[in-house]
Amino acid sequence: MSGAFWSRAGAHAESFDRLFAVLTGFSVLILLLVAGLIIGFSIRFRSGSKVTRHKVSRLVHREIEIGWIAATAIVALFFFWWTTSANLQQAGAPADAMEIHIEAKQWMWKASHPDGTRELSTLHVPAGRPVALYLNSQDVIHSFFVPAFRLKQDVVPGRTATMWFEADKPGTYPLLCAEYCGTGHSKMLGEIVVMEPGDFAAWLDSRPEGAGLIAAGRALFTSAGCSGCHAAGSAVHAPELAGLYGRQVPLADGRVVTADAAYIQDSILLPRRDIVAGYAPIMPDFADLLDEEEVAALVAYIRSLKGDTP
Template sequence: MLAWLMPEQASVQAPRVDAIFLALTAISGAIVLLVVGLVVAFSIRFRRGSKANRDALPSLVAREFEIGWTAATLFVFVFIFWWAASAEIRAYVAPKDAIEVHVVAKQWMWKTQSSNGAREINELHVPVGAPVRLILTSQDVIHSFYVPAFRLKRDALPGQQTETWFKATKTGTFHLLCTEYCGTDHARMLGRIVVMEPEDYARWLSAQPEGDDLAHAGERLFAERGCAGCHAPGSGVHAPGLAGLWGREIPLAGGRTATVDGAYVRDSILQPKRDVAAGYEPIMPSYDGLLSDGEIQELTAYIRALGAGPRASRTPGRPPLSSRVPGAARDRSPAMVPGAPVDDGPAPAGAATRP
C-alpha cells in the first residue's frame, strides 16, 4: 500500500509504524481541510457588506459546540497517545527466544557480535522469521541505529546500554544508517542488514572463524582481571558469589532493591559504590576506563551464563562454565538458529546478592 510513498516493509514492526503514521497524516489533513474550509466559508458569508446575521446562532449552541469539539479533540489525543505508546513499548520487550546481538557504535562504524562469538563490522546477518534482540552501546558519542525497512531506530549511548528488537519478514539486504550527527564522517557511517533463509544462515554461521562466544570470553576475562579473587566460591574476600544471580531481585543497602540485569551489572562494574548490596562493604574498585564496552558485554554474558537454566544450549566441544566455577549454574548460550530450546529456568535458592 502506497509503495510510492512509504519505504519497503521488511519487519513485523513496520506495518504498525506505518499505520500510526498514516493515521496521523489523515487526521492532520482532515483538521487542516476543516479549518481552511471554515475560514473560506466564513470569509465569504460574513464578508464586509454582507447582510448575513452575525447573531443567528444562539450563545447556548455555540457553547455546546465548543464543549463537544474540545472533548472530541481530547479523546482523539488520548487514543493516539495510547496507540503509539503501546507500539513503542512493545519494541522494548523482546521475545524470550530472540537471538541476542551486541552492537557497539563508534566513529564511524557499527561493530556487532552474536552470542556465539561471530563478529562483523558494518554488517549483521540474521535469519528471516526469527526475533533478534539488539543490545546497543557507544564507545564515544551518541549514535542512532536506524534501519528504514524495519522502521527501527534506537540510540546507542556512551556509558549506557539500550535495547530494541526486530523480526525480519523478508530476505534481502537492507540499509543500516546512523541518524544522530556524530562527527565529520557521520554521513559515511553506513552498514547493511543481511536477512537470510534459516538454512542459509546456519551455513553462514558455521563458516565463520571459530572464536570464543561472549560467555566464554567473559569467563577468561573474569580470571585475567582478578574478579575471581573476590567473587569465586571459597574466596577469602567477603564478596557476593555470582552463580544463579542473573535476573534476581536483590536487596541493597538502605532498604532499596534492584534486579540483576545488563544495566545493573554495568553499573556495578563502573560505579560499584552507587548501589551496594545489603550485607557487603563497598570495597570493590571501579573499572571505569579499564574495561572497554566489549569487555563489559563479555563479563555480562558470563554472569548471565552462570544463572542459566538446566536445558540451555551450549557451544559444542566446550565444557560447561559450571564445570570450571564450582557451585555455578549451567552454561547458557542463546540459540543462534530458530527453534533451538532456551530455558532460563528458576534461579537457585540462597544465591549471592551482588556482583
C-alpha cells in the same frame, strides 16, 4: 541492495506503517476541517455581507465548546493508548531471541555473534527468528537506524541500549547512523543481511571460529579479579551473580531496581552508585581498567548465568 531503502521487512514495520498512516490521515482531516471553517467564515462574514454578527446563541456556543473538548480528549487518549501499546511491544525481546552485541565507533558498526563471529558494518541474521541487540558506544552518541525495520535506537557512551526485531523477508537492508557523530558521520553506513535459516547456519559454519563473547567474559571474570569476590566459596561478602539477570535487586537506599544489562554495566563501571542492600561498598571502580568490549563481554557472561555458580 536487494532490499529497497524504504521497503518493509518485519511485523514492527507493518504496525508502525499502519499507525503512521492513521495519524497522517487524521491530521489531514483536522487540517481540512480547520481550513474549511476558515474559508467558510471568511466568505460568510466578509466585509459588506448582511449576516447578523451580534446575536449568538449562548447555549449553542457552550455545547460546541464542551463537545470539541470532549472529542479532542477522547481522540488524544486513544492515540496515546495505541502508540504506548506499540512501544511496549518493542520494549522486551522474546526469551528465545538470538543475542548479538553491537559496538558503535567512529565510524563503523562492530557486531559480535554468540559464537564469537564478528562483522564490521554488516550484520547477518536469520529470517523468522527474533534478534535482540545490545548496543554500546566507544566514543560519542550514535543512532542505530534500519529504515526497512522502522527501528532506531540511540547509542550513548557508558550505557547499554537494547532493541529487537524479527525480519520476515530475506534480503539486504541499509543500516545507517541517524545521529551526527563527527566528520565521518555520512560514511557510517552498513547493511543487515537477512538469510533463510538454513543459509544462515551454513554461513555461520563457514566463518572462522572465535572465542565467543560469553567465553571471553568468563575468562575476563577470572583475570580481572571478579571471581575473587563473586565466586562461590569466596571469603568476601559480595552479591551472588548466578541468576542475577532480570531479578529485582533491593538497594541500600531503599530503592528496588531490575538487574538488566544497563544495571550490570553500571555496577561494573560505577559500583558506588547503586549499592545492594546488606553489602558494604567495597567493589573497586573498573571504568579506567576495562574498555567497552571487555565490559560487554563481562555483561554477556553475567547474563548467561542461569543459576549456575560463576
